[in-house]
Amino acid sequence: MDEVLxxxxxxxxxxxxxxxxxxxxxxxxEAEARSIAEERARAVCYExxxxxxxxxxxxxxRIEEEIAQEIKRMEESALxxxxxxxxxxxxxxxxxxxLLLAEVLRP
Amino acid sequence: xxxxxxxxxxxxxxxxKAEEEAQNIIAKAKEEAEKFIKSTVEESRRRxxxxxxxxxxxxxxxxxxxxxSEVARARIEITRKLLDYKEKLIESVVEEVKKEVQAIVxxxxxxxxLVGMIKEAVRVLGGGVVEVRLNKRxxxxxxxxxxxxxxxxxxxxxxxxxxxxxxxxxxxGGLVARSLEAGIEVEYTIEGILExxxxxxxxxxxxxxFSEH
Numbered sequence: 001m002d003e004v005l006x007x008x009x010x011x012x013x014x015x016x017x018x019x020x021x022x023x024x025x026x027x028x029x030e031a032e033a034r035s036i037a038e039e040r041a042r043a044v045c046y047e048x049x050x051x052x053x054x055x056x057x058x059x060x061x062r063i064e065e066e067i068a069q070e071i072k073r074m075e076e077s078a079l080x081x082x083x084x085x086x087x088x089x090x091x092x093x094x095x096x097x098x099l100l101l102a103e104v105l106r107p
Numbered sequence: 108x109x110x111x112x113x114x115x116x117x118x119x120x121x122x123x124k125a126e127e128e129a130q131n132i133i134a135k136a137k138e139e140a141e142k143f144i145k146s147t148v149e150e151s152r153r154r155x156x157x158x159x160x161x162x163x164x165x166x167x168x169x170x171x172x173x174x175x176s177e178v179a180r181a182r183i184e185i186t187r188k189l190l191d192y193k194e195k196l197i198e199s200v201v202e203e204v205k206k207e208v209q210a211i212v213x214x215x216x217x218x219x220x221l222v223g224m225i226k227e228a229v230r231v232l233g234g235g236v237v238e239v240r241l242n243k244r245x246x247x248x249x250x251x252x253x254x255x256x257x258x259x260x261x262x263x264x265x266x267x268x269x270x271x272x273x274x275x276x277x278x279x280g281g282l283v284a285r286s287l288e289a290g291i292e293v294e295y296t297i298e299g300i301l302e303x304x305x306x307x308x309x310x311x312x313x314x315x316x317f318s319e320h
Contacts, residue, residue, distance in 0.1 A: 004114055011118045015125035022129030026136030033140030040144065041151030048152065052159030056166035063170040070174075071181040078185045082192050088317045089196040096200045096315045101207055103304045104297065105220055 197313050201305055205279075208297055212280040218248060221280065224295045225255055225269070228284035231293050234263040240272035240283040 211217050221241075229237050239252065252269040260267040276283055278296040285292040305312075 007114060007118065011121050015121050018122070018125040018129045019132070022132040025133050029133070029136040029140050030143075033143050036140075037144040037147035040148045044148055044152050045155040048155040048159050049162070052162050056163045059163065059167050060170045063167070063174050067174045067177050070178050074178075074181060074185050078189050081189060085193055085196060085317060088319065089199070092316050092318055093200060093203065096312045097203045097207065099315060100200060100204045100301075100304065100308055100312055101211075103308060104204065104208065104301050105211065105217075 193313075193317075197309070197316060200312055200316060201301070204301065208279060208301070212244070212297065217280065218250075221245060221248075221282070222250065222255060224281055225250075225252075225284065226259060228282060228293045228295050229256075229259050229267060229269070230263070232284060232286040232289065232291060234259060234265045234267040235289070236268045236270065236287040238270045238272050238285045238287055240274070240276045240285075242278055242280065243275040245280060245282075246271065246275050 225239055228239075241248075241250075252271060256267040256269040270287075272283075276296065278298050281296040281298075281300060283292060283294050283296060
């Protein structure tokens with residue numbers, strides 16, 4: 001009977017060890033999962049932010065091009081206006097000079 | 108012997124159950140790990156997407172703000188240049204008049220106008236003893252101040268005496284007259300008249316200069 005009892009206790013110990021090993025393995029799996037999750041999350045985050053930075057850069061470049069175009073348009077309009085004023089002044093200068101001169105010399 | 112057989116059976120059952128439980132523990136751990144990885148990555152993705160959206164929004168807003176200020180600055184600068192140019196064209200009229208005046212002051216008509224200006228100045232001063240300052244060229248014209256004074260004296264009904272200042276004036280034409288009795292001075296120099304008329308007529312000249320008709 002002692003032999004039987006001894007064997008049962010041994011088996012119980014072995015079963016206990018099997019369960020303990022399983023819990024240890026579960027802990028290892030959990031730790032590994034944390035590490036993998038952290039790494040994947042970082043990679044996902046990096047990729048999304050990289051795309052966002054690129055998108056923002058493109059948006060900035062587009063807006064800067066618009067700025068340059070708008071300023072160029074304004075400069076071109078100003079140049080046209082200057083030419084228009086110059087042409088009018090050339091046409092009307094004599095009349096304006098006469099008016100002022102007449103006033104200066106008026107008795 | 109049957110007892111040994113039952114014992115072996117019991118041992119196998121216990122060990123088999125333990126193995127089964129161990130496998131369940133590991134399988135559950137794996138399943139939890141998968142869920143954990145998935146949820147962590149999803150949470151991270153969600154946060155990153157939100158952060159990324161805010162980043163793009165912020166950068167766009169900064170760029171639009173820069174656009175507004177740069178365009179406004181450029182508009183002010185361009186408008187200033189345009190106004191400067193317009194101003195230059197307007198000022199060219201007065202410069203032209205100055206040139207014309209340089210030629211006119213050498214004509215006979217100017218001499219008549221100068222006499223007119225002397226008379227006007229004396230009228231303003233109300234007669235009396237008046238010192239008339241002319242530039243060097245006009246001084247040398249040899250105007251008959253006595254005759255002018257006599258004419259004015261009759262017109263004003265009081266004595267008029269015109270004295271030519273010894274020092275010539277530094278102006279293109281016209282005169283500076285000073286009542287020696289009242290100590291009042293009137294300025295009828297070409298430069299002064301032009302300046303006064305220019306202040307008065309500047310906008311009208313500009314209107315004529317840039318008229319489409």
